[in-house]
Amino acid sequence: MTVRTGPGQRGFGNGDRVAPEYLDVIDRFLARAAERPADPAILGQGTELSYSTVERRVRAIARALAQIEAPRVLIALPPSADAYASILATGLVGGYHTPLNLSAPVTKRRRIAQVLEPDIIIGDAGALSEFRGSSPGAGAIYLDPAAIADDDLFEGAGTRHHTAYVIFTSGSTGTPKGVVISRDALNHYVAWLSTLGYGPGDRVSQQPNLGFDISMTDIFGALCYGATLCPLESDADRLTPARFVARHGITVWNSTPSAISLMMRARQVTSKNLASVRLFNFCGEPLLREHLDALFAARPDARVQNTYGPTEATISMTALELTPDNFENLCDTSVAIGDPIPGMAYELVGGPDPDRGEIVISGPQVADGYWNDPDQTATKFRELPDGRRGYFTGDWAERRDGQVYFRERIDFQVKVKGYRVELDEVAAAIRSCGWPVACVFKWDESLAAVVEELPDRALDERQLKLELSQLIEAHAVPERVLGIAHMPRSENDKLDRQAAAQWFGTNV
Amino acid sequence: MSLTTSDIYDALAEIFREVFPRASAPPQPDTTSADVPGWDSLGHVSMIGEIEDRFGIEFRPEEYVEFESVGELVTLIEAKLT
Numbered sequence: 100m101t102v103r104t105g106p107g108q109r110g111f112g113n114g115d116r117v118a119p120e121y122l123d124v125i126d127r128f129l130a131r132a133a134e135r136p137a138d139p140a141i142l143g144q145g146t147e148l149s150y151s152t153v154e155r156r157v158r159a160i161a162r163a164l165a166q167i168e169a170p171r172v173l174i175a176l177p178p179s180a181d182a183y184a185s186i187l188a189t190g191l192v193g194g195y196h197t198p199l200n201l202s203a204p205v206t207k208r209r210r211i212a213q214v215l216e217p218d219i220i221i222g223d224a225g226a227l228s229e230f231r232g233s234s235p236g237a238g239a240i241y242l243d244p245a246a247i248a249d250d251d252l253f254e255g256a257g258t259r260h261h262t263a264y265v266i267f268t269s270g271s272t273g274t275p276k277g278v279v280i281s282r283d284a285l286n287h288y289v290a291w292l293s294t295l296g297y298g299p300g301d302r303v304s305q306q307p308n309l310g311f312d313i314s315m316t317d318i319f320g321a322l323c324y325g326a327t328l329c330p331l332e333s334d335a336d337r338l339t340p341a342r343f344v345a346r347h348g349i350t351v352w353n354s355t356p357s358a359i360s361l362m363m364r365a366r367q368v369t370s371k372n373l374a375s376v377r378l379f380n381f382c383g384e385p386l387l388r389e390h391l392d393a394l395f396a397a398r399p400d401a402r403v404q405n406t407y408g409p410t411e412a413t414i415s416m417t418a419l420e421l422t423p424d425n426f427e428n429l430c431d432t433s434v435a436i437g438d439p440i441p442g443m444a445y446e447l448v449g450g451p452d453p454d455r456g457e458i459v460i461s462g463p464q465v466a467d468g469y470w471n472d473p474d475q476t477a478t479k480f481r482e483l484p485d486g487r488r489g490y491f492t493g494d495w496a497e498r499r500d501g502q503v504y505f506r507e508r509i510d511f512q513v514k515v516k517g518y519r520v521e522l523d524e525v526a527a528a529i530r531s532c533g534w535p536v537a538c539v540f541k542w543d544e545s546l547a548a549v550v551e552e553l554p555d556r557a558l559d560e561r562q563l564k565l566e567l568s569q570l571i572e573a574h575a576v577p578e579r580v581l582g583i584a585h586m587p588r589s590e591n592d593k594l595d596r597q598a599a600a601q602w603f604g605t606n607v
Numbered sequence: 608m609s610l611t612t613s614d615i616y617d618a619l620a621e622i623f624r625e626v627f628p629r630a631s632a633p634p635q636p637d638t639t640s641a642d643v644p645g646w647d648s649l650g651h652v653s654m655i656g657e658i659e660d661r662f663g664i665e666f667r668p669e670e671y672v673e674f675e676s677v678g679e680l681v682t683l684i685e686a687k688l689t
Contacts, residue, residue, distance in 0.1 A: 335668040338652055342668050357649075365652035366659070516649070545645075561641070578644050579629075 121286040123259055125190040127323035129154065138299055139327040141180045142347065147327070148180055156180060160221075161188035161253035163242055167218045169260055170194035173239075175208070175222030175230075177201055178305055178330035181244040183318055185221050186264075190282075193258035194218075197265045197277070200310025203572050205229050211267045211275050212239075214470065265470050266312050268410055269521045269575075277470025280312075284413040284464045289319045291440045294418075295351070295378060295404075301326035302375070303351045306340060306358055312414050313382045316353050326351070341367035348375040355383035355517035359390045368393045378402045382415045384517045385433030385505050388426075395423045407436035407505065411479070411490045413464035416443040428500075435502035447496055447503070448489075454498040459489040466490065513541050518574045520546065522596075525577065528570045532563055536586050538599035545578040547607070549599045551586045558582035579607060610662075610688060615681050622657045626650060636678030662688060 132140075136151035148156075160181070164170050172189045174196050176182035182198075189196040197215050199208050212220070212230050219240045220230055227241045263285040267275040297303065303321040305328050307314040321328035329347050336343045341362040344352060352373075359381075362368045379394060379401060386405045394403055403422075408415035419437025421429060429435045439445055443462035450456030465488060468476030483489045495506040513520055522539045529537040529548060536551035552558055560580050567576045587598035610618075620633040629644040640646040646654075655666050658680075664687040674680045 333669075334672045335670075338648060338671045339668040361649060361652055364649055364656055366656040516647075545647075565641075573647070 121283075121290040123190075123282060123286055124263075124289050124319050124323055125187060125259070126256065127289070127319075128157075128187055129256065131323065131325045135299060135325055138325060140322060141183060142302070142327055142329045143180045143332065150325075153180065153184060153322075155249050155252065156184040157187045157191060158252040158254070159247050159249045160184050160242075160244065161191045161257070162251050163247050164188055164194060164219060165192045165253055167240070168193070170218045171215065172196045173199065173212055173215060173217035173220045173230075174309070175199045175201065175220060175226040176244070176309070178309055178314070178332065181221075182309060183322065183328065185244070186318065187322070188253070190259065190263065191257040192253060193260050195260050195262040195264055197267065198309040198314070200308040200572075201226065202308060203310065204569055206570055207275065207572070211277075214267070214275060214277060215265065262467070264315075266310070266410055267470075269519050269524050276472065276475065278410045279467040279470055280413050281467055284466065285315075285319075287442060287463045288413045288415075289323055291442075292316065292320045293324065294440075295320060295380065297321060297324035297326045297351065299325040301350045301377075302348055303328050304340075304344065304347075304349045304353065305330040306337070306352075306354045307383075311383070312410050313353065313355070316380065316382065316414055317351075320351070320353070339365060339367065341365070341369070341372040344376060345372040345374070350375055351378045351380070352376050353380040353382070356381050356386045356390045357384065357517035359394065363389070363393050368397050370397045373398050373401070376401055378404065380404045380406065382406045382408065384514050387433055388430040391421060391426045391430070391434065395426065399423045405434045405437060408460075408464075409490070409492050409494070411466040411492070412443070412460045412462075413466065416440055416445070416460060416462065416464055429502060431499065431502075431504045433505055435504055436496070437503075444487075446483075447498065448491070450495075456495070458492045458494045458496050458503075459483065460492060461487045461489045513546075515541070515546055516544065516574050518572065520575045522546075525567075525571060525575050528567055528575075529563070529580075531570065532566045534558075534563070536594065538586060538594055538596045539577060540596055540600040540603075542578065542600075542603070546575065547600075547603055548577040548580045549583050549586065549603050550580060552582040552584060579603075581606060612681060612685065615684055618661055619658075619677065619681070622654060622661065626653045626657060634677040636676065636681070638677040639675055658684065664688065 132150040132154040137149050139147040140150040140153040141148045172194050174182060174185050186196055217239050219242055220227060221242045224243055227243060259282055261281055263280050263282040265277045265279050267277050297320045303317050303326050305317040317328060329349060331337050331343055340358050405419045405421060406415035407417040417437040417439055419435055443464055445458050445460045447456030448459045468480055479491050481489055481491060493508055496503050497506055513522060525539040525546060526537045529550060534550040537548055539546055539548045550558055563580055564576055581603055587595040623630050623634050627643050627645045627650060655671060659665055662684060670683060674683055
């Protein structure tokens with residue numbers, strides 16, 4: 100078994116945790132605000148907010164949060180200065196936060212609130228009304244940032260909680276799974292972000308939704324290193340990201356590769372649109388050769404970096420620099436994932452040889468576990484033969500010519516358009532719509548499903564899709580659903596997903 | 608040469624066949640994204656890219672989200688062509 104570790108670090112001695120020698124993200128932000136208070140921190144609604152203005156906002160929100168000791172804070176705000184200030188304020192007062200994706204269906208947002216049982220929910224009046232009266236939020240304090248004035252401020256450097264945040268991903272039983280990330284883990288990641296060279300003068304895009312952990316690359320990359328954070332605030336911006344880049348002179352772009360697909364389809368990957376970008380950083384799904392062909396054709400001189408990492412390893416834990424000269428040798432079915440960053444390690448486990456297997460991650464960025472779920476935690480976070488603690492990703496990979504390539508998900512957790520979806524969660528949603536027998540599978544770049552028709556009820560595909568869109572995210576709603584008289588089953592009477600997918604392929 | 612509304616629908620039908628190969632019928636004025644398999648955000652920007660090329664026009668970012676139906680899209684295209 101070959102352990103791949105980051106440069107300068109071979110193994111971790113006798114523990115699975117490196118001493119927390121890295122600066123805290125909150126202290127980094129406060130230091131930037133003290134050093135260069137007039138520099139622009141956030142560009143929102145067409146206005147630049149300085150570091151001192153944002154610090155004031157952080158301290159005002161912190162004052163309101165500090166009424167609870169070590170508050171557990173649910174943030175239900177769109178990408179905006181108040182959302183970023185709420186994240187920093189929570190950390191400052193010794194709390195931890197959960198960011199919500201506001202484009203997720205309301206039922207899913209409520210489920211997250213029910214599982215988390217937050218002390219405080221921050222949102223505008225509309226968002227807060229979604230939680231009021233639903234059981235979890237009943238005991239929570241509701242804060243609308245619009246009602247928080249900047250005259251009553253939290254003073255000093257505050258305290259820090261062990262936990263930084265809990266991010267919820269798709270869960271197999273239909274209950275969202277909370278990944279618990281420590282401050283040490285986050286601080287380790289943000290220390291590595293210095294290698295991306297963020298600094299004053301940089302304009303950093305903020306494209307991923309706040310419920311997706313790669314949004315934190317932008318937030319902490321910008322605000323911990325003195326750059327300007329520029330959120331994509333409208334649907335129009337999100338559909339035309341290359342135009343957004345051109346309009347705001349973005350210098351660092353970070354997203355899933357899907358955003359580049361969007362730019363490509365809109366025919367907007369041009370040297371003119373992307374002229375200001377010095378670094379493209381990718382995470383969250385396989386980067387493809389076509390993305391690099393398009394980017395380097397437009398910007399052969401830009402720095403392009405691929406990274407890999409599940410939420411459970413704190414955003415990302417590998418890095419691979421790509422150039423017009425080297426990238427063709429680093430492309431297989433997708434671009435290689437690269438070497439671990441310093442301090443982190445991964446190995447390929449359980450395959451037929453040391454060059455094939457499941458990616459198992461170890462090092463200080465590995466999550467503490469799943470929120471209130473010791474069984475799942477024990478299943479996915481296990482001790483390795485040498486005593487280190489490993490996260491078993493479920494991602495299958497292969498090493499070829501010294502490079503490691505992502506192959507596929509081992510279980511039924513798939514990526515659709517860059518989003519992580521558990522097929523079982525989609526099937527559970529279909530069942531809750533009154534179709535007790537359903538199979539869901541990947542179909543090209545989307546999902547498709549087969550449901551067993553009922554004696555008294557024929558399938559209305561459009562109606563079912565409509566109902567599903569109220570229960571699960573749009574990307575998780577199958578693009579096509581077909582009715583079948585009898586669902587294929589295996590010999591032990593389990594639904595045969597593969598046979599169902601085959602039947603679908605010949606009948607669609 | 609000026610294009611009639613019917614010319615625009617003919618061109619859109621061709622673009623739909625290319626961008627949304629799974630669509631079962633040509634686009635009608637009341638067709639929306641919910642009616643067309645594959646009309647998601649990627650499909651949306653692909654369609655607009657094709658339309659821009661075909662008609663030699665350009666959509667501003669806010670116009671990407673200005674129309675709900677094919678009928679409203681055609682009105683937008685007509686306004687740009689005049």
